[in-house]
Structures are given as structure tokens and as C-alpha cells.
Amino acid sequence: MKTKIWLSIAIVLVIALAAGAFWWLRRPQVITFSDDSKVMLLAVQYGKRHTPPTVKAPAASTKAKAPARNGPGSFTTPNDTLVLWVRQQYDSGQNQYHNFQYYVYDKADTACVQTFGRSYANNGRQGNQVVAVQIDAYPRRQGKFVVRVQEQSNGGQEMSDQKFVIANPARGSFTKWTAEPLPATKEDDDLSVTLTKLTFGADTSYNRNQDNADDPANKGVQAAFNVSRNGKPVANWQPVSIETSDATGNHVSGMANSQWQGNDGVTTYQWGLWADEPAWKIKFEFSQQSDFSSQEQWMVQHIPLEPGRQQDFYNYTRNSRTNVVFAETDLNGVHLRIFPAKQFTDMPPNSQPQGGLTIQANSALPEGMRMTLVSLTDDQTNDVGYWDNGTMTSTTGTTTITTYRYALREVSGVTNLNLTIALHTSRFVEFTAKPETAAAAK
Numbered sequence: 001m002k003t004k005i006w007l008s009i010a011i012v013l014v015i016a017l018a019a020g021a022f023w024w025l026r027r028p029q030v031i032t033f034s035d036d037s038k039v040m041l042l043a044v045q046y047g048k049r050h051t052p053p054t055v056k057a058p059a060a061s062t063k064a065k066a067p068a069r070n071g072p073g074s075f076t077t078p079n080d081t082l083v084l085w086v087r088q089q090y091d092s093g094q095n096q097y098h099n100f101q102y103y104v105y106d107k108a109d110t111a112c113v114q115t116f117g118r119s120y121a122n123n124g125r126q127g128n129q130v131v132a133v134q135i136d137a138y139p140r141r142q143g144k145f146v147v148r149v150q151e152q153s154n155g156g157q158e159m160s161d162q163k164f165v166i167a168n169p170a171r172g173s174f175t176k177w178t179a180e181p182l183p184a185t186k187e188d189d190d191l192s193v194t195l196t197k198l199t200f201g202a203d204t205s206y207n208r209n210q211d212n213a214d215d216p217a218n219k220g221v222q223a224a225f226n227v228s229r230n231g232k233p234v235a236n237w238q239p240v241s242i243e244t245s246d247a248t249g250n251h252v253s254g255m256a257n258s259q260w261q262g263n264d265g266v267t268t269y270q271w272g273l274w275a276d277e278p279a280w281k282i283k284f285e286f287s288q289q290s291d292f293s294s295q296e297q298w299m300v301q302h303i304p305l306e307p308g309r310q311q312d313f314y315n316y317t318r319n320s321r322t323n324v325v326f327a328e329t330d331l332n333g334v335h336l337r338i339f340p341a342k343q344f345t346d347m348p349p350n351s352q353p354q355g356g357l358t359i360q361a362n363s364a365l366p367e368g369m370r371m372t373l374v375s376l377t378d379d380q381t382n383d384v385g386y387w388d389n390g391t392m393t394s395t396t397g398t399t400t401i402t403t404y405r406y407a408l409r410e411v412s413g414v415t416n417l418n419l420t421i422a423l424h425t426s427r428f429v430e431f432t433a434k435p436e437t438a439a440a441a442k
Contacts, residue, residue, distance in 0.1 A: 031162040033151045037090035039100060039160075042130065046169035049076050050083045050119075052130055073119045073132060082135040082169060084147065088117075092127030099152040100131075103208075103217050105163075106139040106274055107146060111200070112216040113137045113252050113271045137250040139274050140170050150208060150217075159209040159217070174248045179279035179434035186429035190230050191237060191286060193429045196264075197224040198282070200275040200435035204268050205257070221254075221272035221435065225265050227286065233263040236290045240370070240426070242269050243283040250274075275435050283430040287370050292422040297374060300327045300338055303417040305355060308342035313356035313405065332369065332423040335362040343411055353387065353407035359421065361402040364393050368428065371404060374420040384417060385409035 029041040043053040052073045077083075090098045105112040117131035139145050146163040183196040202222035209215035221244075227237050239256040254269040273280055303326055328337040336359060343355040357376075365371065376384045389405035 043085040084133040140248040177279040188427040191427040192228040201438040240287040241285040355408035355411040359404040
């Protein structure tokens with residue numbers, strides 16, 4: 001009898017232990033920050049259709065409801081794509097700022113790429129957001145990889161020590177590309193670019209993880225090159241965007257930071273991919289920086305600087321039918337309009353920006369075309385400092401308007417502005433190369 005009782009107890013214990021182990025393995029992965037903000041991994045989806053999971057509301061204190069299937073936040077992608085659904089929870093009190101960025105690492109921490117939340121399933125409720133994080137690049141030849149999260153808030157930035165461990169849903173057999181030996185030369189129209197060196201894991205000016213200088217999030221890719229136009233060396237063309245891809249289907253884009261030493265250019269950029277691949281394809285967009293032809297430029301003088309609110313500056317697109325145009329022309333096949341500049345009346349004294357300048361095009365610029373402010377001066381020919389406040393394209397019916405906004409730093413006492421802009425066409429070159437590590441390059 002005692003034997004049967006002990007056997008029953010043992011069976012119960014085994015079942016309990018098995019249930020506990022199952023719960024431990026299936027428990028949600030959670031990343032917690034020092035300010036008690038949390039990011040919880042809710043679901044991993046791979047395919048073309050992406051729908052927020054149905055989950056329980058987190059706590060009685062929150063008013064946010066769990067997202068329903070096929071509700072807000074659902075989206076499709078043209079190809080099979082990996083998407084992580086996460087819940088972001090944080091203090092959303094007054095004047096509290098929070099932003100989360102996601103970094104995909106291989107298990108050995110040799111490289112990473114950055115991505116962001118792209119779709120909010122519960123209308124982006126402050127403090128309790130269910131977010132889709134689209135992963136376009138990850139180490140697809142590995143069985144598992146990890147994701148770390150960085151929180152940016154009023155208290156600064158913090159890179160998580162905890163990680164999400166993700167099983168690779170796309171692991172399989174992939175082709176391998178063959179790298180070209182460097183130096184290699186490619187041409188587009190009248191521009192010739194020679195890539196002389198490609199280095200992985202190079203030092204950058206970025207400091208995303210302040211606690212670990214060797215974190216791949218702080219590293220970048222360095223490309224050395226020289227450029228010729230019509231057979232003559234030039235230093236006024238430089239990379240402005242870079243697309244990197246590999247044979248497994250990964251692709252990332254990055255902005256370039258370039259420097260010149262004579263006719264030799266060096267560009268450092270993020271992000272690259274995993275360097276254990278036999279080769280990357282690197283597509284560079286080269287853009288002219290100066291010495292534009294007269295056919296590419298438009299000079300406008302005596303643009304009036306009128307009193308106005310900062311809000312008016314940002315609502316130019318909405319008010320496009322009622323805004324008074326100061327000057328307009330056709331340049332390089334694009335119709336451009338310039339409006340009177342604004343001197344902000346609702347900004348504190350000695351603050352910046354003090355004003356704004358708006359330029360509009362009657363369409364999106366053709367692919368490969370860019371706008372550059374060649375010069376901006378006041379009525380005494382003094383240079384006026386500015387920030388590029390970005391570009392916005394809006395479409396109403398069959399009408400498309402592209403708005404370019406420039407925030408003017410200091411315009412106290414200025415009555416009008418003189419402006420020269422250029423519309424010019426980029427050149428594109430692509431190389432298939434194997435990056436060398438920074439340690440090997442030294």
C-alpha cells in the first residue's frame with residue numbers, strides 16, 4: 001500500500017515538474033529597463049500577412065484593450081518577411097518621452113543591424129503599445145539569433161542586457177555570391193568609381209551603447225574609393241546613400257559620412273551585414289556637392305521675410321492652395337515654387353530656429369534626382385545658417401506636391417533672403433565585394 005502511495009506521489013511530482021518545465025520554456029520573453037519600462041515579445045510571424053496577436057490586457061491599471069485579430073495594425077508585405085509583435089510598456093506621465101529601437105545580432109555578437117517598430121495595433125496608446133517590428137536582415141544561415149532593445153527617454157539611453165532569442169524561420173540552403181577582387185571600377189554615365197577597400201567593424205562616431213565600446217551597434221563599414229568624371233579625378237561627388245544585400249535575402253540601407261584626402265575618399269556608414277558571407281552587394285548613390293552647371297541651378301533674390309507662426313511654417317502643405325507664391329520656375333523638368341520666408345513670432349528670444357523657408361515641387365522628384373541648397377544669404381550677403389527639416393510628399397486626387405522645409409537659425413533684423421538651389425541627378429554604382437575585418441586591415 002505504501003509503495004502505491006509513494007508511486008502516486010512520484011507521478012504527481014513528475015507531472016508537476018513537467019508542467020513547470022513546459023511553462024518555463026513557453027513563458028513570454030521580457031526585457032526590463034532600469035526605469036521599470038518593459039518590452040514583451042508577444043509573437044513571431046513569418047509570411048506575407050501580419051496580424052497583431054490577441055493577448056490579455058496587461059494590468060487592471062491600464063485602460064488599453066488587447067488588439068483583436070484582423071484589426072488595426074494588420075499589414076501585408078510583398079515577400080515572406082519576419083515580424084516580431086511586442087508590447088511596449090512605460091510611464092506615460094506628463095513630459096515623459098520614450099522611444100524603443102531594436103537591434104538584431106548573431107549569437108556571437110559579431111555584427112548587428114537596427115530596425116524600428118512600424119505598425120501600432122492599439123492606435124499607439126501611450127504607455128501600452130502593441131507594435132510590429134519588421135526584421136529585414138538577420139543571420140539567416142544560423143538556427144537562432146538575438147534581438148536587443150535600446151530605450152531612449154528623458155533619463156537618457158539604455159541598451160538592454162537582456163535579449164530576445166528568436167528561432168530562425170527561414171533557415172535553409174542559400175546560394176553563395178563570388179566577390180570581385182579589389183580595387184574594382186564601375187561606371188554610370190560620365191562618372192567612374194573605383195572601390196579600393198571595404199572594411200567591416202570600423203570605428204564610427206556613433207555611441208549607441210555607452211557601456212561597451214566594442215558593441216557592434218557602435219561599429220560600421222568603411223569604404224575607400226576614388227572618383228573620376230569624364231576621365232578627370234574629382235572630389236565633389238560623394239556617396240549619400242548605400243544599400244547592402246547578401247545572397248540569403250538580407251538588405252539594409254545606410255547614410256554615409258564621407259571625408260576626402262586629396263582625390264581619395266573614405267566613407268563610413270551603418271549598417272552593414274554579417275561578414276561571414278562570401279560577398280556583399282553594395283550599391284552606392286553618388287551625388288554632386290558643388291560646381292553645378294547653370295542648367296541645374298536657380299537663383300532667387302529678395303525673398304521677403306514675413307512675420308508668421310511656426311505652426312504656419314509646418315502647415316504649408318495643408319494650406320498650399322492659399323499660400324502666396326513669391327517665385328516659380330521649371331528646372332530640370334520639375335516645376336518649383338518658393339514662398340515668402342517666415343520669421344517666427346511665437347518663439348522665445350534668442351532661441352533657434354528663428355524662421356523657416358519653404359520650397360515646393362509639383363511632383364515627387366524623379367528617381368535619382370536631388371535638391372541642394374547651393375547658397376542662402378541675407379540682404380547683406382551674409383550666410384544664413386539653416387537646418388534641413390525634411391521632405392514631405394502629399395497627394396490629393398491627381399495632384400502631388402513635394403514640400404521641402406528649411407529651418408532658419410538666426411534671422412533677427414533680416415528683411416529678405418537670396419537663394420540658389422540646384423536640381424541634379426545622382427549616379428549609381430554596385431560592387432560585389434568581400435569585406436575584411438578592421439583588425440585584419442590594420
